[in-house]
Amino acid sequence: MTDGTGTIVRPTRVRYFIIALIFVITSLNYADRATFSIAGSAASDELGLNAVQMGFILSAFAWSYAAAQIPGGALLDRFGTRWIYIAAIGTWSVFTAIQGFAGFFFGATVVTQLFVMRFLVGLCEAPSFPGNARIVAAWFPAHERGTASAIFNSAQYFSLVAFAPLMGWIVHTTSWRAVFFVMGGLGLLAMVAFSAFIRDPVKHKWANQAEIDLIREGGGLVELDSQNRKGSEPTFTWHNVRQLLTSRMMIGVYLGQYCINVLTYFFVTWFPIYLVKDRGFDILQAGFVAAVPALCGFAGGIVGGLISDRILARTGSITLARKAPLLGGMLLASLIMAAVYIDSQWGVVAIMSLAFFGKGVASLGWAVMSDVAPRKLAGLAGGVFNTFGNTAGIVTPIVVGILVARGGSFDTALVFVGAHCLLTIVAYFVIVQKLERLELVA
Numbered sequence: 001m002t003d004g005t006g007t008i009v010r011p012t013r014v015r016y017f018i019i020a021l022i023f024v025i026t027s028l029n030y031a032d033r034a035t036f037s038i039a040g041s042a043a044s045d046e047l048g049l050n051a052v053q054m055g056f057i058l059s060a061f062a063w064s065y066a067a068a069q070i071p072g073g074a075l076l077d078r079f080g081t082r083w084i085y086i087a088a089i090g091t092w093s094v095f096t097a098i099q100g101f102a103g104f105f106f107g108a109t110v111v112t113q114l115f116v117m118r119f120l121v122g123l124c125e126a127p128s129f130p131g132n133a134r135i136v137a138a139w140f141p142a143h144e145r146g147t148a149s150a151i152f153n154s155a156q157y158f159s160l161v162a163f164a165p166l167m168g169w170i171v172h173t174t175s176w177r178a179v180f181f182v183m184g185g186l187g188l189l190a191m192v193a194f195s196a197f198i199r200d201p202v203k204h205k206w207a208n209q210a211e212i213d214l215i216r217e218g219g220g221l222v223e224l225d226s227q228n229r230k231g232s233e234p235t236f237t238w239h240n241v242r243q244l245l246t247s248r249m250m251i252g253v254y255l256g257q258y259c260i261n262v263l264t265y266f267f268v269t270w271f272p273i274y275l276v277k278d279r280g281f282d283i284l285q286a287g288f289v290a291a292v293p294a295l296c297g298f299a300g301g302i303v304g305g306l307i308s309d310r311i312l313a314r315t316g317s318i319t320l321a322r323k324a325p326l327l328g329g330m331l332l333a334s335l336i337m338a339a340v341y342i343d344s345q346w347g348v349v350a351i352m353s354l355a356f357f358g359k360g361v362a363s364l365g366w367a368v369m370s371d372v373a374p375r376k377l378a379g380l381a382g383g384v385f386n387t388f389g390n391t392a393g394i395v396t397p398i399v400v401g402i403l404v405a406r407g408g409s410f411d412t413a414l415v416f417v418g419a420h421c422l423l424t425i426v427a428y429f430v431i432v433q434k435l436e437r438l439e440l441v442a
Contacts (some may be wrong), residue, residue, distance in 0.1 A: 011151040011211035014204055015148075015278045021197055022132055022152045025089065025190045026191065029128050030159035031167070032096045032121060032183050033061055034268045036114070038167040039176035041276050046176070047103060047110050055401020057315065058269040060115040062393025065122030069390065070125035070241070073383020076134055077376075082198055085131045089191040092124035097184025100177040122393075129366065130382030137370050139201055141218020141312055146321065150305025150368035154360060156264060157297030164272065164290045240377055240440070244384050247438055252431030256326075257365045257389035259427060262420040265331060265396040267294075268354065270383075270404075270413070279345055289349055296353040300360025304329060308364055318371050321383045322364050326428055330360025330421045337418035340411045362424070365389070374440045381438075392420075 027082050034205040036043070036058060044054055053392045075084050099117045132152045140148045167179045199205075201212050202223050275281040281289055304325040312321035313331050334354040339348050365385070373381035407413075 009208065009210045011214045012208045014207040014211060015144075015201070015215065016141050017206075018127055018135065019148050019151050021193060023155050023158070025194055026128070026132060026152050026155035026189050027159040027162060028183070028187055029092075029125060030268060031163035032092060032125070032187060033111060034160060034164070034272075035096065035099065035167065035179050035183055036118065037269050037272050038164060038173055040273055042171050042176040042266045043102075045145065049111065051405045053111050053400050054273070055398045057111060057114045057118060058397035059394050060118035061122035061125075062265065062390050062397075063122065064119045065126055066387050066390040066394060068123050068126035069130065069338070069383040069385075069387035070380065070385070073130040073386075074378040076130055076383075079381055079395060080136075081131045081134045084127050085198070086191055086195045088127045088131070089187060089194060091295045092121050093184045093187025093191065095120040095124060095184075096187060097181050100180035100184075102177075121375050126383075126386075129386050133366050133382040135198065135367050135375075136366070137221050137373075138223075139215060140370075141215050141220050142371070143218060143309060145370045146301075146308035146364060146367040147305035149299045149370060150364065152303075152306070153363050153366050154298045154301025156174055157294040157301060157356065157360060158266070159292045160268070160292050160294035161298060162414065165288045168272075168288065198287075240255065240380060241384065243374075243383055243438070243440055244377070249432050249435065250381075250384075250438065252427045253365065253368055253372070254385055254388035255431065256424045257385055257429035259424040260330075260359065260363060260365065261389045261392035261418040262356075262396050263336070263359050263417055265393045266400060266417045267297075269393075269397045270410075271352075272399050274410050277404075279346070279348055292349055293352040294358040297356035297360040300329065300357035301363055302360075304361035304364060305367070307361070308367065321434075322368050323428055323432075326362040326364060327425060328357040329360070329362025330424045333362065334358075334418045334421040336421070337415050340414050345404060354384070359421075368435060372435055372437055374438050376440070398435070 040049075040054060040058070043049065072084070072088075078271050095117055099114065099121075102113045102117065133149070134150070136145055136148045163183070167183070170178050170182060201215055201220070202208050202224055271293075275289055285440070305323050308321045311324060312318060315321065333355045335351055335358070339351050342348050342351060366382075369385050396417075399416060400410075403413045403416065405411055
């Protein structure tokens with residue numbers, strides 16, 4: 001692109017700053033989900049909680065998070081990403097902090113108190129990932145979306161790299177309650193940062209016309225929020241939802257995300273407790289040890305996104321570019337079942353690290369959603385996608401808690417998690433066929 005004098009104007013790179021900020025905020029998002037998994041061992045001792053009660057408390061987040069995905073996506077489509085996301089960050093941070101007062105409220109058992117507060121955190125976090133997908137759809141051309149989506153999705157791993165040691169140290173040096181106060185405060189700072197810097201590309205004062213044109217020509221929806229505000233028709237209609245739920249391609253993608261998230265939710269709920277209860281680490285060690293497979297998952301996420309975008313650049317096939325990393329990654333992730341047969345503490349850490357590296361490589365679901373979601377239903381389609389995916393957050397903590405209570409160890413729980421890695425492959429290679437943007441029928 002040239003200016004009026006014929007000088008070549010290079011595109012700015014504001015989109016890279018945007019995805020970096022979303023990465024940080026999503027890391028905090030996942031850290032707030034994982035607070036009780038780090039504080040849970042100490043909290044259960046103080047509050048007298050058993051494994052089944054812990055399972056229900058750990059699942060509370062996902063009950064509301066999954067249920068609120070479709071309404072959250074519809075709100076994003078109707079009112080735009082910015083204000084809905086700002087409200088979400090502020091409210092989930094407040095409810096995170098309030099969990100530190102569990103046991104001091106009258107009129108309900110401590111299990112009920114913790115369940116309700118984690119339920120409210122999940123309710124408020126519901127627009128976050130559909131919002132991330134909308135931001136990527138607005139700020140990135142198609143050939144960069146795999147990497148961009150992998151970056152924000154890999155925040156789930158980096159979150160424990162950065163915050164598990166911090167939260168473990170806080171529990172060790174102060175109390176488990178302080179974890180919630182600290183993480184809630186950090187979330188409020190993230191809300192301020194988001195409100196200051198997130199805009200549509202066409203409205204961002206740092207993005208020049210060359211970058212906006214680059215994004216637009218590559219398929220980016222640079223006026224996504226602005227266009228949605230101009231329309232008066234709501235995106236949430238049963239006709240629209242029916243089209244999403246009757247598409248074979250979308251059903252396979254939804255099932256695949258559910259199966260991948262079984263592994264995700266094991267990691268952010270039970271994994272640190274598994275290290276303490278089943279593998280003999282103390283809480284401070286568990287905080288640092290949990291960071292090792294998390295770091296591998298983060299690396300895998302970046303590698304998966306880069307591989308996917310490179311395949312897309314060479315072949316032009318969205319289907320091949322998204323499915324190939326998923327196949328290799330899920331086969332590697334299924335190695336989590338091998339931990340059943342390993343006695344060494346560090347052997348278990350090594351096999352978990354390989355599994356989470358594979359899971360990271362395969363975590364391209366949000367890139368897929370940016371590729372296939374109907375243009376006018378980016379938020380709603382992402383909400384339905386995340387509803388299915390986060391049903392795993394209801395099922396996994398409860399099932400793992402029951403399996404641990406009945407078997408006295410995590411062996412059958414690890415088999416349960418690993419089997420879902422293989423089912424993910426079935427979803428994408430048997431049910432999903434060609435990946436392409438879904439066209440709506442009027």
